[in-house]
Amino acid sequence: MAKLLEHNDKGIYCEVADVYIDPWKAVKKAFITHAHADHARPGSSEYVCVDASKNIIKHRLSTQNVSSIPFGETLSVNGVKFSFHPAGHIIGSAQIRVEYKGEVWVVSGDYKTEKDHLSGEFAPLKCNTFITECTFGLPVFNWRPQAEIFSDINEWWAKNYADKKISFVSAYSLGKAQRVISGLDASIGKIYCHAAVENINEIVRDSGFNIQKTFRLDPDVPRKELEGAMIVAPPGFMNSNFISKLKNVDLASASGWMNLRGARRRRSVDRGFVLSDHADWTGLLDTINATEAEKILVTHGYVNVFSKYLQEQGYDASILETEYEGDEVELESTADESV
Amino acid sequence: MKAFSKLFQKIEQTTSTNAKVKALVEFFEEAPDPDKIWAIALFTHRRPKRTVSTTFLRLWAAELANIPDWLFENSYHIVGDLAETIALVLPVNKVSVDKPLAQWITEIAALKNEPEEVKKEYIIEAWNALDKNQRFLFNKLITGGFRVGISQRLITKALSKYLEVDDSKIAHRLMGDWSPFDISFQDLMVSEDFKDNISRPYPFYLAYSVEKELEDLHPVEEWSAEWKWDGIRGQFIYRENEVFIWSRGEELVTDRFPELHTIPNGLEYDFVIDGEILAFYEGQPMNFQHLQKRIGRKSVGKKLIKDVPVVFMVYDLIEYKGEDIRQLPLKERRSLLNQLVKESNSENLILSEQVEFTEWSELRALIEEARARKTEGFMLKNLHSPYRDGRKKGDWWKWKVDPFTIDAVMIYAQRGHGRRANLFTDFTFALWDGDRLVTFAKAYSGLTDVEFQELSRFVRKNTIERFGPVHSVKADLVFELAFEGIQESKRHKSGIALRFPRILRWRKDKKASEANTLADIKTLLD
Known part of the structure; x- marks a missing residue:
């Protein structure tokens, strides 16, 4: 009998249901874990996602052919039961559980085990086969609690405010940006967001999420007004004319990669805040253990190293190759926006 | 070492020269003399002799972190810095002792002739007594190489400010062969009579x-x-x-x-x-x-x-x-x-x-x-x-004089280390010999980070075969290479070796078939 989920040149495929999960090529029916570009790609005829992700996917893929169901609810397609469960990665991110004739597979998408206020609370799902990401699947990645990181960020902002400097945090527009904003102490100063971030903020607010007040960064804003303020913008904006012409700005980046001095130096930022939307080493291992899965398929990240380690620990683990890696490392240079 | 660790953090957390100088001056104002001179020695790459082999450090760190050695080695490859890798894999430690920098260095130096067990016991005890930042510095004291964006010029500037002495005088005093084991901060930096060191060179x-x-x-x-x-x-x-x-x-x-x-x-x-x-x-x-x-x-x-x-x-x-x-x-x-x-x-x-x-x-x-x-x-x-x-x-x-230049095809790519572990940064280039491409040069530098990223995406999508870390890549992209000299070489298939080859620019306007030939480059041989 064919496997419940198979990997082919278009993505992860369920033949019985004729459904793809996060396909990288156009297909008939695509179930999407979350709206980042390396998981939600345009061109398919029909998209299915969780309610919280619907508006974002419509916006990002410029399509109306998106249907959604709430977390935990089951959708049957030709006898295969699909359901979405919080992945804790970004707003509306989900693990997809697939059940057929008593066999359960879970596609994790990207996930984070520490709870935040926006991304839903991740919980491991019992399954037979677990397809897990491993972006930070090395023992050098262990996160400090986010409360400590936010207190570092606010302390840094407050100091810059006192020095009449502008604080700039680079964060990807969907997910990281909103998480950073939610941790900022708005009593310090005004929060400005780059248009790409503010567009997402609006959609997310319309979907019922509570994101605190932010201001759209107008290129014509008097520079004097920015003194002491916080700017949240995507990483690319750091090299823009707007930023490089500012004299009194302190640059920071918020990302799991900031755990490495090398990555921090390469971005040439003043501060690197280790704030990741992915599970760290311990989070990955604990999750895998908790799923009680007989088979582990690893994808997205240090797949060779991580699968070898799992094998040594006694798991039946192997690599699920995807189009955009095939390599152990994929960092901010790829389409993954979620670092 | 907490003050030194704080200094280190401050320096790491800014790209501003003035802020770095300020941090250094503040450190000099507070630190005891032996810590001062050691800080100067470390920042000017005068590290004490290594008394514990890095092989042991790796094994002990893996053991304490409860991970297999191969996993430690893989992590090291990605991180690119041994001291940092160790600090990152060790179990989190909340307590942290504060011992002067000079004392740590003296203790580490004293391990020189001790048996392995003594060294191991000392190192593990130290790791267990320090937080992540101090652990990193402690490891650096053993492995050496404090590359932290502090140039000789910057340290000179800070000392000049702190001691209120002209910076060319400071630069001169920092030159040559000195070690904090033999000379005090006062004698090196302050005393009027410092002719005693007859080997001391002048700054170039x-x-x-x-x-x-x-x-x-x-x-x-x-x-x-x-x-x-x-x-x-x-x-x-x-x-x-x-x-x-x-x-x-x-x-x-x-x-x-x-x-x-x-x-x-x-x-x-x-x-x-x-x-x-x-x-x-x-x-x-x-x-x-x-x-x-x-x-x-x-x-x-x-x-x-x-x-x-x-x-x-x-x-x-x-x-x-x-x-x-x-x-x-x-x-x-x-x-x-x-x-x-x-x-x-x-x-x-x-x-x-x-x-x-x-x-x-x-x-x-x-x-x-x-x-x-x-x-x-x-x-x-x-x-x-x-x-x-x-x-x-x-x-x-x-x-x-302008360097020699030639247009070549990129056919192999390899990842960088450390700072660039995620990007392909090491490339092998080839020239046409009839309808064959013959490799003749490797080059690392010369492109911007943005170009490296674009190139890395190309490599990922166009890899033909992998030989360990090396990817053979579809022969599609042409680069103009610059080099300073050329000579015959029996070691290379192409029969030539270049001096200081580097990438001058990406010739997006050229097809692979338009690259130069081996015969073209051989006309440059003396």
């Missing part, structure tokens, strides 16, 4: 490349031109009948060039001269490749000295009869130098002649001969200028 004056029109250097009579010799920059010291030879990298290389020891040749006074150590045979400079054979060896055999004899091509005099004469104008220093060279009359001391010219156009014509004369171009120096320290604009300029 370094030139920038000419950036404007030559005509902007006027009046033309105030400028001298010398050929830019293609050897290694050196400082030759003769004091109290002893010879010391320093390379520009502040390495003492006296023993590698025994034929230069005869240069004083009976001169009865102390002097320090600045020049080029040059492979020189029958009145002609030899290609740099020959000199490389001599640089690579600590001890030199008779045959090597015979095959690759060296001379000191001297161009400046900075200490004369025991006096620091750096403030004299170049013209006067050169005239004393002429005299010194004559008096020495050593066949291994050759004066770098000043080229006669009255118009810049004459030099423009003459520089065409640079390669034939085995030089790299011209050095232009203002005749009224003092001998400055470090890289200062204005009085000395280097004017190099």
